Amino acid sequence: MCLGIPMQVVAIDQYVARCAAKGVERDVSLFMLMNDEVKVGDFVMVHVGYAIQIMTEADARSTWELLDQVLAAEPLPNA
Amino acid sequence: MSSTTTAQEWLERLRHLPLEQPLRLMNVCGGHERSITQAGIRSLLPDMVELIPGPGCPVCVCPEEAIYAAIQYALHHPVTLVAFGDMLRVPVNVPKGEVRSLEEAKAQGGDVRPIASPTEAVAIAAAQPERRVVFLAAGFETTTAPIAAMLAQGAPENLLVLSAARLTWPAVAMLLQSDTPGFEALIAPGHVATVMGPEEWSFVVERHGLAAAIAGFSPESLLAATWSVVRQSVEQRPFLDNCYGELVRPGGNRRGKALLDEVFEVVDAPWRGIGIIPASGYALRGDYRRHDVLNQLPDYAAEQRRRAGEMPPGCDCAKVVLGKIYPIACRLYGEACTPRTPVGPCMVSDEGACRIWWSAGHRQHST
Numbered sequence: 022m023c024l025g026i027p028m029q030v031v032a033i034d035q036y037v038a039r040c041a042a043k044g045v046e047r048d049v050s051l052f053m054l055m056n057d058e059v060k061v062g063d064f065v066m067v068h069v070g071y072a073i074q075i076m077t078e079a080d081a082r083s084t085w086e087l088l089d090q091v092l093a094a095e096p097l098p099n100a
Numbered sequence: 101m102s103s104t105t106t107a108q109e110w111l112e113r114l115r116h117l118p119l120e121q122p123l124r125l126m127n128v129c130g131g132h133e134r135s136i137t138q139a140g141i142r143s144l145l146p147d148m149v150e151l152i153p154g155p156g157c158p159v160c161v162c163p164e165e166a167i168y169a170a171i172q173y174a175l176h177h178p179v180t181l182v183a184f185g186d187m188l189r190v191p192v193n194v195p196k197g198e199v200r201s202l203e204e205a206k207a208q209g210g211d212v213r214p215i216a217s218p219t220e221a222v223a224i225a226a227a228q229p230e231r232r233v234v235f236l237a238a239g240f241e242t243t244t245a246p247i248a249a250m251l252a253q254g255a256p257e258n259l260l261v262l263s264a265a266r267l268t269w270p271a272v273a274m275l276l277q278s279d280t281p282g283f284e285a286l287i288a289p290g291h292v293a294t295v296m297g298p299e300e301w302s303f304v305v306e307r308h309g310l311a312a313a314i315a316g317f318s319p320e321s322l323l324a325a326t327w328s329v330v331r332q333s334v335e336q337r338p339f340l341d342n343c344y345g346e347l348v349r350p351g352g353n354r355r356g357k358a359l360l361d362e363v364f365e366v367v368d369a370p371w372r373g374i375g376i377i378p379a380s381g382y383a384l385r386g387d388y389r390r391h392d393v394l395n396q397l398p399d400y401a402a403e404q405r406r407r408a409g410e411m412p413p414g415c416d417c418a419k420v421v422l423g424k425i426y427p428i429a430c431r432l433y434g435e436a437c438t439p440r441t442p443v444g445p446c447m448v449s450d451e452g453a454c455r456i457w458w459s460a461g462h463r464q465h466s467t
């Protein structure tokens with residue numbers, strides 16, 4: 022549950038952002054970032070469905086690569 | 101240092117540091133431990149540098165009493181019980197034949213549902229306003245801030261919280277105040293610092309004179325932090341380094357922290373198998389107490405039971421969590437205890453050191 026996943030903001034409706042990562046789309050709460058201005062196209066680090074910080078595209082991409090390796094290395098038996 | 105330095109280059113730099121005595125580094129984050137173990141970083145480090153997994157698994161230290169209470173709610177009350185998926189297989193200490201996990205409670209007909217986000221708890225509660233939904237909320241700051249956001253934004257009144265949320269740094273402070281901390285430098289957790297700010301960890305340097313660096317989750321960031329603390333130790337100039345500047349900013353996520361302060365107060369709290377750690381737990385504050393499960397349902401956690409609050413018999417999770425032993429030193433590791441038949445929470449949770457070591461291919465018990 023502690024895995025943070027970078028996602029790109031596709032659309033924003035008040036505090037909820039439609040976000041995408043590697044072809045998967047999800048609703049993400051922006052409630053923890055309200056004071057910062059999140060824009061469509063921005064990258065955010067998502068933790069348990071909440072964006073916890075804005076990040077750069079380069080950092081998002083390198084984290085995706087890392088997650089690919091982690092998930093490839095470990096088939097989760099009870100996932 | 102530039103962020104384009106490769107893992108190989110960091111290792112090279114590490115080997116060139118004139119370290120004269122063994123140095124033990126502790127990491128306090130399951131995500132760190134996973135990257136370290138999967139990349140095989142331990143075997144690449146200079147012999148004198150030891151990297152020890154410490155308190156980095158909120159599921160592992162979630163009070164046994166809280167899980168026991170959650171099981172009783174699911175079995176004996178008309179409620180929906182929601183919890184992060186990891187929590188469902190964590191066993192409690194009950195006599196043979198009794199229900200010992202939320203998964204078993206579900207098999208007995210309890211309405212137990214795994215969730216991946218607090219927003220799912222809200223959706224479930226909103227969809228059935230006449231039914232209570234109890235959220236067994238375990239997690240460190242990175243999870244608790246979203247839970248605070250969930251409540252501050254306005255959760256349905258039928259959503260009740262059983263808080264088992266914990267702060268990370270007090271466990272490190274407790275170790276450092278003990279006679280045998282077991283480490284001389286700290287790799288601080290990247291996402292906790294993203295939310296809470298790097299400043300929380302300066303006590304390690306200022307009060308205890310130890311080297312410290314905040315790391316991200318790539319091998320490069322972890323090695324940069326490792327190099328930093330080894331260099332700080334060699335030069336005897338400890339400071340709090342930030343090797344995860346991509347996300348960790350001064351002050352952290354101010355809104356996240358404000359939400360935590362608004363919804364929760366910090367209280368002394370029990371850690372499973374370890375005992376009470378001062379100022380290490382989050383309890384609902386003020387008006388938010390109306391979401392406290394104890395307002396509406398009995399306090400099963402306070403029941404007198406044999407081995408309440410302890411780890412399962414024979415399980416060394418508490419020692420693993422405190423960095424006193426490596427997972428493979430537990431007598432049950434890989435024998436009675438595997439991810440398929442987990443004896444303790446450290447083998448259940450994705451953040452548990454036993455589970456992480458097993459997944460990375462350590463199959464043998466060894467002392």
Ligand code: SF4
Nearest residue numbers: 416417430437444454
């Ligand atoms: S191997 Fe199993 S029994 Fe031993 S400490 Fe880890 S979880 Fe507990």
